[in-house]
Amino acid sequence: MKHEVVQDYYGKVLQSSADLQTNACCTPAEMPEWLKGVLSKVHDDVLMRYYGCGLIAPDSLEGARILDLGCGAGRDVYALSAMVGDTGEVVGVDMTDEQLDVARAHQEFHRDAFGLSRVNTAFHKGYIEELDKLPLEPGSFDVIVSNCVINLAQDKEAVLRGVYNLLKPGGEMYFSDVYADRRIPEALAKDEVLYGECLSGALYWNDFETFARRAGFDDPRLVEHRPLTIENPKLEEKVSPIKFTSATYRLWKLEGLERSCEDYGQAVIYKGTIKNSEKVFRLDGHHVIEAGKVFPVCGNTWAMLHDTRLREHFEFIGNFDTHYGIFEGCGEGSPFEAEVADASCC
Ligand SMILES: C[S@@+](CC[C@H](N)C(=O)[O-])C[C@H]1O[C@@H](n2cnc3c(N)ncnc32)[C@H](O)[C@@H]1O
Incomplete structure (x- = not known):
């Protein structure tokens, strides 16, 4: 879909979240109390133009340098600016002037609201497929986030390549987006409303995993997911029987991650030192790590905890020997085990 069509949708057709025709660009209300507290300080003009589909607030962000791709009116940029604090910085990129105008108008307001000593946010106009054309230093971001935007990009692989280039070693992309259970037929991808509503530009989830690995992100980790219900009978009928899911992934820029999870007899102990996650640390949907407990990990998970900003919060047992x-x-599991169990004779 042409950039101008999407710009028109987010700059002119939609004036607020109430104008959306489906629930694809909506985030369910459940969220931690501390995050509700942060969001309650975000300006109403920004909040009413929120079109995200997930929560993009990973742990341990103090002092981090973060980039938000397709930041829109800036809700997540401002929430993250409170989390990174005075020593961190959050940069937003978007291609739509109307969204950026709202975001830029409230930088001082949020500095005051979050009690920061300086404005720690910046916004750039640009295309997320062409991050190398923006004044952004390669290898300079700890975390790159995005909320319901990659599905709108013309070239999703170019976005992932650009992200890999901008991340520091050990940095991560932590983002929510919409995925389809199959490749979307071309006729639907040309439908401007379905595309603008974050449905018909969605990637087939398995293509996404392939693109991520090709861009250098081995072992993509699924953090959470929920089915999208759309809640617009006419549009539901148009896309049927395709099923859509809103999902949050984390992609680590780590050299040497393996294609599979390999066992080196390693384990970690979470120290309980991450703010707002003192009892339990959640790396992804499969790794919910209670403080103080010896937790066996594969080599890839070890690297995600040991070679990243999370290292200081863990004790590490073992090595790769x-x-x-x-x-x-x-x-x-081993592909051979089932055969051994089934074998009735030689
Ligand atoms: C669904 S909204 C999400 C906005 C924001 N992340 C939020 O949660 O409110 C999509 C945003 O991405 C921007 N966008 C879409 N495609 C883009 C592209 N290729 N380059 C830059 N921005 C893009 C749009 O202008 C719009 O502001």
């Missing part, structure tokens, strides 16, 4: 086979805790 001895390989014990596939790590079954991540849902993978």
